[in-house]
Amino acid sequence: MKRYDLVIVGAGPSGLSAAIEAAKRGMEVIIFDENEKPGGQLFKQIHKFFGSKEHHAKIRGFKIGQELLKEANELGVEVVLNATVIGLYDDKEITVKIGDGINHYKGDAVIVATGAAENMVTFPGWTLPGVIGAGAAQTMMNLHGIKPGNKVLMLGSGNVGLVVSFQLMQAGCEVVALVDAAPRVGGYGVHAAKVARCGVPFYLSHTIKEVEGDEFVTGVTINQVDSSFIPIPDTEKHFDVDTVCMAVGLSPMSQLLKMAGCEMEDNPKRGGQVPIIDDYGRTSVPGIIAAGDVSGIEEASSAMIEGRMAGICAAEYLGYCTKEELEENLKILEDDLESLRQGMFAPKNRGKLIEKTEEGIDISTNLLEKGYISEKEIERYPGVTHKVGIHPVIECTQNIPCNPCQDACKKGCISIGANITNLPIVKTEGNCINCGMCVASCSGQAIFLVDEDTGDGSSTVTMPYEFIPLPEVGDKGFGLNRKGEKICEAEVVSVRAVKAFDHTNLLTIKVPKEYAMKARFFKALA
């Protein structure tokens, strides 16, 4: 039986990060993953990440995956794909299905980084073909290039529901509605806003009454619910759809840890059955460490930090680094993790209604309830200022741990400060040169470059545009407001697609002057 210093189960963000840290310290590391491609969820995450430089901010998920994989390979980590771990037995023995047989391995240390599985909710018709998980939709689109359906209703307004809704539209699907039983949008406001301005109606305090169809989904009926989630009579709305997508949370896939005899708990805050761990993922079984979603649902950025912690813990456990080195590194990573866990979406704020930003500004209720900020509300945020000539307008209104825009601007227009969750401030004394870097760097697609008065009764609005076909200069169409309604005629005056923008194209439209602060999306004439 082959024995390794460290066996890692799962080649997702946390598993790969753990492998890198362990291998860096001289450990012999092998990773098993049941998928044909490594990277876990990263490889279907085509959107740019939030955070700071340390958190790989503004880099797209799949690129982060490629970088991690490259680094692991360079360090000599063996990554075995199509390798299903079927059991974690006593003495840290792992059996793995590879090809047509079972292989036995032992690890002196084992890191379990198996991630999570999608939750489902039930309603009549939930077992019909066409009712799918949002993660499944993402896999179909982004890994296999398959369009999940034509007309889709999304259930769930968390970040997954919002991000996947956007991706569905990028893949050419029509998203007919975004539904959530909660009274407020669960995910980042900027994600909601970019979906809403494409014209997707948000139905908060609504749930699916039933999905219709004999052999497959042909329609869905939703209804409104009261504050106790009881359906309110006569509030039904029907949509013709062929797909219903569920983004209703994840459950840790912690079975291996349970099988290995790790002490477990059912912790709703961490998403379900999770191992009891210390701050760095060490379970009750010495040498077995958990990292990533398997130990509590968060997101890829924190999974990577947890993975690194786990890798260093494994190294220290087997004498590949000193206790001092361990503590020093854990301290840095802990601070990193802590900075990710700040802001109004921090784990500690889950379920809380936050009414004011850290700056004391009222949160947009329209954003929480309808997915977009009203024209009245938008003026109160520090990213929205006015001056003559081109200037950035940053519609970032919630405290989230993210700051690439500050670094993107070399001309002193944008300031966040040391506190990563601060709202960005657009300074009127800045000297905007229309470079567009801020627009492309914003993972939330919340930055616009606006010239409120070009002198001919018009204004120009530059917006991020990640759809195909990319409009061309001279194309005519409509300006859409934040709700996705056609509000004025518009003409494309500039299209910028440069490498530095990393596939976030910049579309500049000309609209009548009075729509400078209203038009936020473009729809070409059919």
Next chain:
Amino acid sequence: MGKVIDRNIDIGPFVPAPDDDMLICRCEEVTKGEIRKAVHDGMWTMTEIRRYLRSGMGLCQGQTCSRLVKGIVARELGVSPADLEPATARSPMRPIEMKIFGCEEVDA
């Protein structure tokens, strides 16, 4: 957990509900009504429910339904889902053909 549970406490009668015929465990085709009825038959733990009805014992081994079943059982008993014991975890973590399971590579 580890608590003494008196299995004769009155949890009230089984009251049929309109969605009782909704499938919960897709692999083994167990309905919501069957699960609720089993609770009234005295099956008060996830393990007993599973053994009585086969829910969560099919191809996906409860990956999809165990959370749903837990919610139904908890509601019927009037407890929090976290009070019910989690499912056991057994090898193989994924279904595996007998010929592959029986083929152990000795030189790995």
Next chain:
Amino acid sequence: MSNKADVVIVGGGVIGCATAYYLSKKGKSVIVLEGSENIGNGGSSRNGGGVRQSGRDPRELPLAMYGIEKLWPHLSEELGVDCEYHKEGNLRLGKTKKHLDILQGLTDRAVACGLDVRMVDAKEVKEINPFLSDEVIGASWCPTDGHANPMVTTLAYYRKARMQGVRFLTGEKVISLKKVKGRVKKVITENNVYEGDYVLVAAGYESREILATVGVDVPMHQELLECLVTEAEPHMFNQMLGTAEADFYGHQTEHGSFVFGGSSGLELNNKDIGVKNSPSNTSITAPCICRGIMKYFPSLEDAKIVRTWAGYVDTSQDGVPVLGEVDEVPGLIIACAFTGHGFGIAPAVGEQLAMLITDGTTAIDLSPLRYDRFKAKI
């Protein structure tokens, strides 16, 4: 609710639940104390479901035959739950001359006890079960053997007993028994004290520790065996199966899945890491069982295994259970050390113990299974 009853049963497995059911049917008040969280947590839910007489020791064969004749045929109807009982025979398979010799010996002994069992040749065995490999050259055939669903049967007894007013407590681990004025009376748990005119100890291997508190010992040890179950397959056959070599045993369930049990040969010394409520599997046993099965049923090679599990067999010194009253501790009844045969005879055991407690007599002579039968070899 009162902590006193006519009978206190320690152990909520199939034996405890069945006895509780038959006692309550006879009008006795009963309390069942189960130490774990689940009814039927031990061998009751972990066995292969065999309901058979062939291969049984003559000392317990009468119980097996009685149950199959009198109780099993009507059990589902009586309990109101389908226990998936099939009385469609048991094949004990042989592949070599040596195997056939073993089977012949077993057959001769069973016939002497009046059991309908006979040897069948290669041709007949394939007629009974056409899915067997050509390696099988003969078998012993007992047409009245069969199988049932052990998990459902245990829970069905529990359900019906509970409906008849038996009080069940789970998570109530018994620490000791206590005699009062010469008779066993008190059952002491971590939190409570229960009293019964009779106390039945049917707590598997843990019985030994509990019985020690009133100075009684049952010589037994535990062996950690394993089972596996496949996904549902099209219906193939209804017989119970075993082999002369004991490499596996099992059956196809009504649901379509195959449940097979077996061993790696290391069972006496297997380690259990002690995960709560679930003895641990080893990494080598299930593959070994698979190889065993495929030698007899090559066509099952593509059947997918969805789950494996382990369970303790509480093996008595001489391979048959310990059953009945304890002379020096009046009121104490023992039912343990079933050595892997407990499920099939559970209805008979439950019914006979209920009769013993209620009427002071039994229809089947239990004396060969007494607790005090163990003697030094010289």
